[in-house]
Amino acid sequence: MVPEMSEYWTPQPPVVTPGTVTPNAVITAPSDAIVLFDGKDLSAWESVQGGAAQWTVKDGVFTVNKSTGDIRTKQEFESFQLHIEWRIPEDITGTSQARGNSGVFLQGMYEIQILDCYNNETYVNGQTGSVYKQTPPLVNAMRKPGEWNVYDILYTAPVFKADGTYQYPPRVTVIQNGIVVQNNTTILGTIEYIGFPKTVKHGAGPLILQDHGDPSEPISFRNIWIREL
Amino acid sequence: MVPEMSEYWTPQPPVVTPGTVTPNAVITAPSDAIVLFDGKDLSAWESVQGGAAQWTVKDGVFTVNKSTGDIRTKQEFESFQLHIEWRIPEDITGTSQARGNSGVFLQGMYEIQILDCYNNETYVNGQTGSVYKQTPPLVNAMRKPGEWNVYDILYTAPVFKADGTYQYPPRVTVIQNGIVVQNNTTILGTIEYIGFPKTVKHGAGPLILQDHGDPSEPISFRNIWIREL
Amino acid sequence: MVPEMSEYWTPQPPVVTPGTVTPNAVITAPSDAIVLFDGKDLSAWESVQGGAAQWTVKDGVFTVNKSTGDIRTKQEFESFQLHIEWRIPEDITGTSQARGNSGVFLQGMYEIQILDCYNNETYVNGQTGSVYKQTPPLVNAMRKPGEWNVYDILYTAPVFKADGTYQYPPRVTVIQNGIVVQNNTTILGTIEYIGFPKTVKHGAGPLILQDHGDPSEPISFRNIWIREL
Amino acid sequence: MVPEMSEYWTPQPPVVTPGTVTPNAVITAPSDAIVLFDGKDLSAWESVQGGAAQWTVKDGVFTVNKSTGDIRTKQEFESFQLHIEWRIPEDITGTSQARGNSGVFLQGMYEIQILDCYNNETYVNGQTGSVYKQTPPLVNAMRKPGEWNVYDILYTAPVFKADGTYQYPPRVTVIQNGIVVQNNTTILGTIEYIGFPKTVKHGAGPLILQDHGDPSEPISFRNIWIREL
Numbered sequence: 029m030v031p032e033m034s035e036y037w038t039p040q041p042p043v044v045t046p047g048t049v050t051p052n053a054v055i056t057a058p059s060d061a062i063v064l065f066d067g068k069d070l071s072a073w074e075s076v077q078g079g080a081a082q083w084t085v086k087d088g089v090f091t092v093n094k095s096t097g098d099i100r101t102k103q104e105f106e107s108f109q110l111h112i113e114w115r116i117p118e119d120i121t122g123t124s125q126a127r128g129n130s131g132v133f134l135q136g137m138y139e140i141q142i143l144d145c146y147n148n149e150t151y152v153n154g155q156t157g158s159v160y161k162q163t164p165p166l167v168n169a170m171r172k173p174g175e176w177n178v179y180d181i182l183y184t185a186p187v188f189k190a191d192g193t194y195q196y197p198p199r200v201t202v203i204q205n206g207i208v209v210q211n212n213t214t215i216l217g218t219i220e221y222i223g224f225p226k227t228v229k230h231g232a233g234p235l236i237l238q239d240h241g242d243p244s245e246p247i248s249f250r251n252i253w254i255r256e257l
Numbered sequence: 258m259v260p261e262m263s264e265y266w267t268p269q270p271p272v273v274t275p276g277t278v279t280p281n282a283v284i285t286a287p288s289d290a291i292v293l294f295d296g297k298d299l300s301a302w303e304s305v306q307g308g309a310a311q312w313t314v315k316d317g318v319f320t321v322n323k324s325t326g327d328i329r330t331k332q333e334f335e336s337f338q339l340h341i342e343w344r345i346p347e348d349i350t351g352t353s354q355a356r357g358n359s360g361v362f363l364q365g366m367y368e369i370q371i372l373d374c375y376n377n378e379t380y381v382n383g384q385t386g387s388v389y390k391q392t393p394p395l396v397n398a399m400r401k402p403g404e405w406n407v408y409d410i411l412y413t414a415p416v417f418k419a420d421g422t423y424q425y426p427p428r429v430t431v432i433q434n435g436i437v438v439q440n441n442t443t444i445l446g447t448i449e450y451i452g453f454p455k456t457v458k459h460g461a462g463p464l465i466l467q468d469h470g471d472p473s474e475p476i477s478f479r480n481i482w483i484r485e486l
Numbered sequence: 487m488v489p490e491m492s493e494y495w496t497p498q499p500p501v502v503t504p505g506t507v508t509p510n511a512v513i514t515a516p517s518d519a520i521v522l523f524d525g526k527d528l529s530a531w532e533s534v535q536g537g538a539a540q541w542t543v544k545d546g547v548f549t550v551n552k553s554t555g556d557i558r559t560k561q562e563f564e565s566f567q568l569h570i571e572w573r574i575p576e577d578i579t580g581t582s583q584a585r586g587n588s589g590v591f592l593q594g595m596y597e598i599q600i601l602d603c604y605n606n607e608t609y610v611n612g613q614t615g616s617v618y619k620q621t622p623p624l625v626n627a628m629r630k631p632g633e634w635n636v637y638d639i640l641y642t643a644p645v646f647k648a649d650g651t652y653q654y655p656p657r658v659t660v661i662q663n664g665i666v667v668q669n670n671t672t673i674l675g676t677i678e679y680i681g682f683p684k685t686v687k688h689g690a691g692p693l694i695l696q697d698h699g700d701p702s703e704p705i706s707f708r709n710i711w712i713r714e715l
Numbered sequence: 716m717v718p719e720m721s722e723y724w725t726p727q728p729p730v731v732t733p734g735t736v737t738p739n740a741v742i743t744a745p746s747d748a749i750v751l752f753d754g755k756d757l758s759a760w761e762s763v764q765g766g767a768a769q770w771t772v773k774d775g776v777f778t779v780n781k782s783t784g785d786i787r788t789k790q791e792f793e794s795f796q797l798h799i800e801w802r803i804p805e806d807i808t809g810t811s812q813a814r815g816n817s818g819v820f821l822q823g824m825y826e827i828q829i830l831d832c833y834n835n836e837t838y839v840n841g842q843t844g845s846v847y848k849q850t851p852p853l854v855n856a857m858r859k860p861g862e863w864n865v866y867d868i869l870y871t872a873p874v875f876k877a878d879g880t881y882q883y884p885p886r887v888t889v890i891q892n893g894i895v896v897q898n899n900t901t902i903l904g905t906i907e908y909i910g911f912p913k914t915v916k917h918g919a920g921p922l923i924l925q926d927h928g929d930p931s932e933p934i935s936f937r938n939i940w941i942r943e944l
Contacts, residue, residue, distance in 0.1 A: 029452045033487050034390050034911065035380035039878075044396040046434035049278060055435040060396065107882075109437050151264035161263050166486070167273040167289065182430065182437055187874050187883065189944075191726075195794075196874065196883055201411065201430060201441075205275035206284040208338050208411055211486060212430075212441055214672070223258045224682070224721065257395070257440060257876075262716050263682065268649075336653075416645050416654065418715075420497075424565075425645065425654055443901070453492065453911070486647075487910045492848050493838035502854040504892035507736060513893045518854065567895050609722035619721050624944070625731040625747065640888065640895055659869065659888060659899075663733035664742040666796050666869055669944060670888075670899055681716045715853070715898060 052088045054113060054178045057253035061111075064101055064235070064252040065090065073099045076236060083239075089115075092130065092239050092246035099239075100136065104232035107257040110134075110181040116144040117245040118174030124150040128173070129240035130247050131160060134183045135233030139219045140202055140210075142238075142247065146170040157202055157209035160219050165202070165209035176250070178205055182257070185232075186215075192229040276482075281317045283342060283407045286482035290340075293330055293464070293481040294319065302328045305465060312468075318344075321359065321468050321475035328468075329365065333461035336486040339363075339410040345373040346474040347403030353379040357402070358469035359476050360389060363412045364462030368448045369431055369439075371467075371476065375399040386431055386438035389448050394431070394438035405479070407434055411486070414461075415444075421458040510546045512571060512636045515711035519569075522559060522693070522710040523548065531557045534694060541697075547573075550588065550697050550704035557697075558594065562690035565715040568592075568639040574602040575703040576632030582608040586631070587698035588705050589618060592641045593691030597677045598660055598668075600696075600705065604628040615660055615667035618677050623660070623667035634708070636663055640715070643690075644673075650687040739775045741800060741865045744940035748798075751788060751922070751939040752777065760786045763923060770926075776802075779817065779926050779933035786926075787823065791919035794944040797821075797868040803831040804932040805861030811837040815860070816927035817934050818847060821870045822920030826906045827889055827897075829925075829934065833857040844889055844896035847906050852889070852896035863937070865892055869944070872919075873902075879916040 047056035057063050064072045067088035073081040075097055082096035116128040128144030139160040143150065145168055152158070156177075157165030171177050182201040189195045197217075202210035217225030237249065276285035286292050293301045296317035302310040304326055311325035345357040357373030368389040372379065374397055381387070385406075386394030400406050411430040418424045426446075431439035446454030466478065505514035515521050522530045525546035531539040533555055540554035574586040586602030597618040601608065603626055610616070614635075615623030629635050640659040647653045655675075660668035675683030695707065734743035744750050751759045754775035760768040762784055769783035803815040815831030826847040830837065832855055839845070843864075844852030858864050869888040876882045884904075889897035904912030924936065 029487065029491050031451050033491075034382075034449070034452065036382060037378075037380050040378070040381060041384070041394050041397045044398050044436055046398050046400060046436055049283075054278075058398070058434075058436050111435070149266075149269070151266050152269060153263075153265060155270070165270050168270045169273050169275050169287070171275060180432070180435070182440060184441075184882075195871075199441075203409070203432075205287075206340070206409070207273055207275055207287050207484070208486070211411060212413075212428075216674070220263070222260050223263065255436070257437070258716065258720050262720075413653075424642075445903070489909050492840075492907070492910065494840060495836075495838050498836070498839060499842070499852050499855045502856050502894055504856050504858060504894055507741075512736075516856070516892075516894050569893070607724075607727070609724050610727060611721075611723060613728070623728050626728045627731050627733050627745070629733060638890070638893070640898060642899075657899075661867070661890075663745075664798070664867070665731055665733055665745050665942070666944070669869060670871075670886075678721070680718050681721065713894070715895070 053251040054176065055111070056251065058255065061253040061255045062103065064254055065250065067250065070099070072101055072103065074102055076100050089248045089250045091248040094239060094241055094246055097239050098236050100234040100236040102234070104234050105135065105254065105256060106185040106232050108183055109255045109257060110179070110183065110235070111251065111253050112179050112249065113176050113251045114142055114179070115176050115248045116146070116173040117247065119245055120144050120173045121244040122242060123148060125154060126242050127244065128247050129242050131238040132179065133236035133238070134181070134200065135185060135230065136236050137218060137230060137233060138198055138200070138215050140179065140181065140200070144173055146172050157204050159200065159210065159213060159215055161221065162216050162225060163210065163213050165204070166211065167207060167209060169204040169207040169209055171205060188229045193227055282480040283405065284340070285480065287484065290482040290484045291332065293483055294479065296479065299328070301330055301332065303331055305329050318477045318479045320477040323468060323470055323475055326468050327465050329463040329465040331463070333463050334364065334483065334485060335414040335461050337412055338484045338486055339408070339412065339464070340480065340482050341408050341478065342405050342480045343371055343408070344405050344477045345375070345402040346476065348474055349373050349402045350473040351471060352377060354383060355471050356473065357476050358471050360467040361408065362465035362467070363410070363429065364414060364459065365465050366447060366459060366462060367427055367429070367444050369408065369410065369429070373402055375401050386433050388429065388439065388442060388444055390450065391445050391454060392439065392442050394433070395440065396436060396438060398433040398436040398438055400434060417458045422456055511709040512634065513569065514709065516713065519711040519713045520561065522712055523708065525708065528557070530559055530561065532560055534558050547706045547708045549706040552697060552699055552704055555697050556694050558692040558694040560692070562692050563593065563712065563714060564643040564690050566641055567713045567715055568637070568641065568693070569709065569711050570637050570707065571634050571709045572600055572637070573634050573706045574604070574631040575705065577703055578602050578631045579702045580700060581606060583612060584700050585702065586705050587700050589696040590637065591694035591696070592639070592658065593643060593688065594694050595676060595688060595691060596656055596658070596673050598637065598639065598658070602631055604630050615662050617658065617668065617671060617673055619679065620674050620683060621668065621671050623662070624669065625665060625667060627662040627665040627667055629663060637661070646687045651685055740938040741863065742798070743938065745942065748940040748942045749790065751941055752937065754937065757786070759788055759790065761789055763787050776935045776937045778935040781926060781928055781933055784926050785923050787921040787923040789921070791921050792822065792941065792943060793872040793919050795870055796942045796944060797866070797870065797922070798938070798940050799866050799936065800863050800938045801829055801866070802863050802935045803860040804934065806932055807831050807860045808931040809929060810835060812841060813929050814931065815934050816929050818925040819866065820923035820925070821868070821887065822872060822917065823923050824905060824917060824920060825885055825887070825902050827866065827868065827887070831860055833859050844891050846887065846897065846900060846902055848908065849903050849912060850897065850900050852891070853898065854894060854896060856891040856894040856896055858892060866890070875916045880914055
């Protein structure tokens with residue numbers, strides 16, 4: 029053999045311009061990403077209860093507007109890479125799950141928990157970076173309240189058999205603040221607050237951000253972008 | 258059932274303090290990482306040819322010292338998360354594989370290619386972000402010569418059967434400049450310049466950085482840290 | 487390229503002589519198998535409670551001896567192919583789980599359920615061919631009481647991380663009477679009669695056959711062989 | 716918790732009546748299988764060159780009719796369990812690949828090799844039980860010429876990404892004469908006589924049986940059934 033026999037030239041991978049660090053972004057969207065929040069408005073989102081997203085946009089950031097309910101993207105996704113930045117308010121109060129509780133639901137189904145876990149103990153399969161009520165994070169990589177946290181999420185959508193069970197279950201890798209907290213974790217099924225995960229057949233779904241309705245100050249988000257894989 | 262039945266409190270994941278952005282780091286090492294280069298010296302490395310690593314350290318950066326050969330870490334690793342920053346020199350010349358060629362070998366075996374692929378066409382399974390001679394990157398996420406690129410790599414070591422074949426082959430996820438370029442890719446075997454990948458049984462191994470010996474200016478590295486998984 | 491470039495001649499796979507059909511075997515052991523019961527004695531087994539296996543051997547078959555407890559192989563195994571034949575007595579009585587209940591525990595840990603499910607309804611994740619309390623069989627492939635059933639099982643042992651969690655969880659394929667009932671199923675953890683599966687680190691382990699102690703007539707086994715993979 | 720919390724009763728797996736041993740079948744079709752050859756005619760098959768299948772049916776067996784080309788099932792399949800019995804003629808001659816060569820192509824794409832490998836050496840990734848030109852069998856489980864061999868095959872169809880690459884590659888388990896020879900093997904791509912496997916997007920496909928056109932006596936088949944998974 030000669031070296032050329034194991035070399036191929038097409039198809040050329042698309043050229044993507046990476047993002048950069050800015051005052052409002054740990055890294056801005058690459059050139060091929062769908063920008064879900066650019067600092068200005070919630071036009072990519074709607075209320076899960078119906079109608080426009082009612083959360084508060086200010087200074088390039090949006091914040092949970094308690095009692096208005098969860099919001100979701102208008103667009104639905106299969107497998108993707110997601111970048112999302114979120115901040116626990118500096119004056120957070122409460123303990124365990126009642127302290128800065130929110131979450132990102134992948135395909136509208138599978139929650140990656142958000143919680144203030146900086147010096148706040150809770151059940152480990154409910155702490156930040158967990159697949160909620162399933163798999164705890166490998167480590168607790170929280171930044172302090174008032175600082176911005178980042179989730180970089182690689183999500184692989186499930187494949188279903190005709191009978192509605194998983195041919196391939198969903199899988200997720202989560203990197204929080206540059207540190208892997210879920211490493212190609214198999215998601216076991218639906219997120220059940222009570223009981224065992226279930227298998228429910230579904231197709232493409234939105235991202236959902238949770239309004240958990242805790243009594244303390246609500247959490248904020250910025251710089252959200254997604255790339256379909 | 259009641260909610261508490263699916264909650265567990267131990268073991269608590271270790272607390273890790275995330276890194277931060279500095280002038281010399283896209284993100285510094287988290288508190289639990291092994292720092293392989295902190296800007297000062299190559300004490301964590303040695304020459305593959307024997308003896309001390311002969312590459313050049315200057316201004317918090319080290320640079321390939323051509324003709325001194327590849328360098329490798331003194332420590333050996335199984336599965337890990339690796340962060341490494343690298344820069345193609347601004348005055349790079351050459352074409353295809355003869356332009357800023359280097360690479361990171363995982364467990365001393367499996368190469369993630371480094372090359373100047375900014376406006377430089379080559380075979381796609383040999384471009385930056387490829388598993389060399391195997392799997393091209395999903396996209397071309399290069400920054401310009403003179404700018405720092407980042408690899409965040411999640412590597413899962415293979416498991417071998419008694420007969421030396423893979424029980425589980427190695428797998429790798431590579432994020433370049435915040436953009437996933439290898440998504441849980443199965444590595445097919447050894448990196449062969451000529452011919453098919455082979456299966457060769459091995460244990461823990463070092464990281465190796467390649468001195469490819471191209472005629473143009475050599476590439477540089479900084480801020481390298483690794484976390485065992 | 488020429489065809490010879492993708493052809494290799496070594497190592498030659500071992501030659502194995504397949505088994506044959508006999509009056510006492512759906513298929514006898516291949517030449518490279520470890521025979522765990524050849525119709526004569528239980529010398530390959532011992533009581534889990536200590537001492538010799540007390541089950542009854544007669545006419546090339548052995549039968550649960552109630553109140554003497556589970557039996558296990560003296561030899562321990564990692565991954566394997568297992569062939570085992572078992573028979574529900576023709577005069578079985580009882581309903582649901584109290585009707586011909588036994589089971590095969592893989593590596594002493596993970597139970598593939600045995601039960602008379604011929605016209606006997608029970609919870610589906612507890613019926614014959616289930617990973618007990620986890621995953622029901624794809625179909626109910628039972629033969630009538632008095633007839634011999636066969637399990638052909640391909641089991642892949644788990645790989646653990648240093649912290650005792652699964653790097654790779656155990657997986658199992660079960661073919662009952664020539665029909666696949668578990669198709670590369672991921673075993674979720676320990677078999678828990680009450681509650682959720684747990685992850686418990688373990689090494690090689692024996693096969694265990696269960697003395698479930700039901701009031702009706704006990705079940706029988708014959709022609710058991712295993713091949714390490 | 717109480718035991719009932721981890722028990723569920725629906726959906727009940729379908730009841731399937733297993734097959735039995737007959738003079739013309741190692742095991743006949745289970746009640747839910749699609750019978751592809753019942754000993755009488757080739758009505759489930761057609762010539763790949765067009766028109767009716769021209770192979771010879773006699774005494775409950777069909778035999779390659781050389782120069783009439785490959786045959787394929789009229790029906791197309793995704794994932795499945797396949798049972799197929801085949802026989803090398805007792806008076807086979809020739810050596811290496813020119814001795815009883817045929818093959819079963821899964822989804823019309825991926826060949827499990829059939830060859831007389833009883834005392835006949837060839838390249839190991841081309842012997843019986845191999846994924847042809849890819850992965851040799853774990854062992855050589857051949858019966859003598861004149862005796863019937865059995866393949867029980869569990870095949871999982873690939874899932875493709877939008878760009879035509881594998882989201883999940885095809886996988887195959889092959890049990891020959893009761894002995895596992897491929898254990899959940901990943902199929903690397905197309906079967907290439909010359910060169911590297913390629914990834915080619917496809918949907919459901921037929922089974923194809925190969926007329927290899929060797930000079931010696933042709934091989935025969937009987938008792939073919941398939942169950943969609």
